[in-house]
Amino acid sequence: MKIAIDSGSACTRGKTGISWYTWNLIHNLAKIDKRNLYILYDISSRIRKTYKMFDSTLPCQKNFRKKVYPFHSSLVRKLMPVTFLTSKTDILHMPEQRLSPVFNTKKIVTVHDIIPWLEIYTDVKWMKIDSQKRRTQRKHIQQSVLKSYKIIAVSEHTKNDIVKYFSVNPSKISVTYLGVNEIFYPRGKDESILHKYKISKKFIACSAAACPRKNIRKLLIGFEKIKKTHNCQLVIFGRISNKSSWCEVYNNLPSNIKQDIVFTGYVSSDDLSCLYSGAEFFIYPSLYEGFGLPPLEAMACGCPVITSN
Structure with missing residues (x-):
């Protein structure tokens, strides 16, 4: 099986939540799966600066290949479907609940939360500042959820939110809880x-x-x-x-x-x-x-x- 993973966030400096999720996912797949072929891809208009980091951060083994798209986003939207069609990719995994321009392969999306859809802000001023960003995030989440073949939710709570807000069939959603990186363990006072x-x-x-x-x-x-x-x-x-x-x-x-x-x-x-x-x-x-x-x-x-x- 040929599996593509949107891996750009795994190569960012100063990793936080989703970046670490993607990095850990890829590296643990490399440990346990020597059979399937993985295509790790990144979309970046600054590829000359980021490619070295993309190449060195991710696994280097026979069943892992790396692909970058150093184009403007509008060109990526036109060219990526052709690439995936000709490469006969079986599955595309989007680890950070954002839109994919690929329409000719099965898509799996990880949904970490649907916060932009929830009215949980306590600061009216902040809501106004953040409104454009929220509208964009809402669009990404909604379309990625509705157009995906399968959804990975990081908790039962997130699964229930997806079902409630998007009327998704619960059987389409698999709950896979987050784990802790092995770097976190009890240490003495330093x-x-x-x-x-x-x-x-x-x-x-x-x-x-x-x-x-x-x-x-x-x-x-x-x-x-x-x-x-x-x-x-x-x-x-x-x-x-x-x-x-x-x-x-x-x-x-x-x-x-x-x-x-x-x-x-x-x-x-x-x-x-x-x-x-x-x-x-x-x-x-x-x-x-x-x-x-x-x-x-x-x-x-x-x-x-x-x-x-």
């Missing part, structure tokens, strides 16, 4: 890592993003109360910006509270494992997740978890 991120006290760990759904606003309010009785730091992982939905709350905190909040920016998986292992606990106050991998990673490192329901 003083060099703590020093690197300017952590000098017992600390609470949290992963963050700019969107209101992650509920960091409430976490900051809670941390201010905790500081009245506990001398600790709040360490927030992840990329943020001054446009984050909770920045107003942070800016209004007393200076003695703000000095004990650490923003790490992007953290590599190896460092993240050390930070999980050294935290008093990991808190995940998100309002909605399709699966929610960070709590599982924290637990794999022996870190207690507090999460929303």
Whole structure:
């Protein structure tokens, strides 16, 4: 069988959720399957910069081949169906729920969540800023779900959402839960890592993003109360910006509270494992997740978890 996988996200620098999902999927398939032929492809208009990384990051073995499409997206839409038709590809897997221009082969899509379809935003201003992005994501999810041959959902919860919002036959959906990368395991306290991120006290760990759904606003309010009785730091992982939905709350905190909040920016998986292992606990106050991998990673490192329901 010839199986094509949209592999572009697996080669990005600073991998996060779906990027790691795609990378782990490909590398574990390489370990267990020596029989089927895999075509790993990427669409990139910046291929001269990314090809070396694409070539070196993904498996190099006889049944894995790599294909890049260094074209403008409109040309890709015209040329990719011809390529897949002539190569007699049996299955095309889309790991990140986005549209594929290929119409002549069976498509399997992984759906991680349908968040753009849900009215879970708590910030009207943010909804206006994010509206165009949400419309695009809605289109991608809807068409990829309705036009796919099979759907992989990362949780029963996501499967139920797909059935509810798109009236998809449940038999079309297979639930395959996410797993934890083997890099996440209990470690002793690493003083060099703590020093690197300017952590000098017992600390609470949290992963963050700019969107209101992650509920960091409430976490900051809670941390201010905790500081009245506990001398600790709040360490927030992840990329943020001054446009984050909770920045107003942070800016209004007393200076003695703000000095004990650490923003790490992007953290590599190896460092993240050390930070999980050294935290008093990991808190995940998100309002909605399709699966929610960070709590599982924290637990794999022996870190207690507090999460929303």
